Amino acid sequence: MLQPVLALLRGGPSDIPEIWEIPSGGTDEQVKIPRGNGYEHFEFAREYARIGDELMPVYRWCYRTFIAE
Template sequence: MRDYVQVVLKGGPEDVPRVLTVPREDRIPQVKVLHGNGYEHFEATQECEEHQGVFLPVYQWCYRTFIAE
């Protein structure tokens, strides 16, 4: 069974969720979120942000890629 953790996403399109649940690993360097016809990529920062009384790691939007057809 895999453990999961929540992360805060900053930047990118406004309709991308601001909190995302991802598989727990020591330090995930990047997460990607399926959005429309592509992926929004977010990179880990050294920041944490409080969300509902818990401090979560912050990931900053860095670029978008498109799905190849």
């Protein structure tokens, strides 16, 4: 079973933290982050960034969807 990893999020709304824990091994093509009445979608940028001692996958914001009612 894969352990959660920290990922670096680029772009998107300013109130989303830049570092986010994702449930997979860090190489999913997309992650979606709940925010208000929807989700912010980020795509794996196929790059990694070193933050302190951590090497984190970089995800870039691509679009927002809303939760269906």
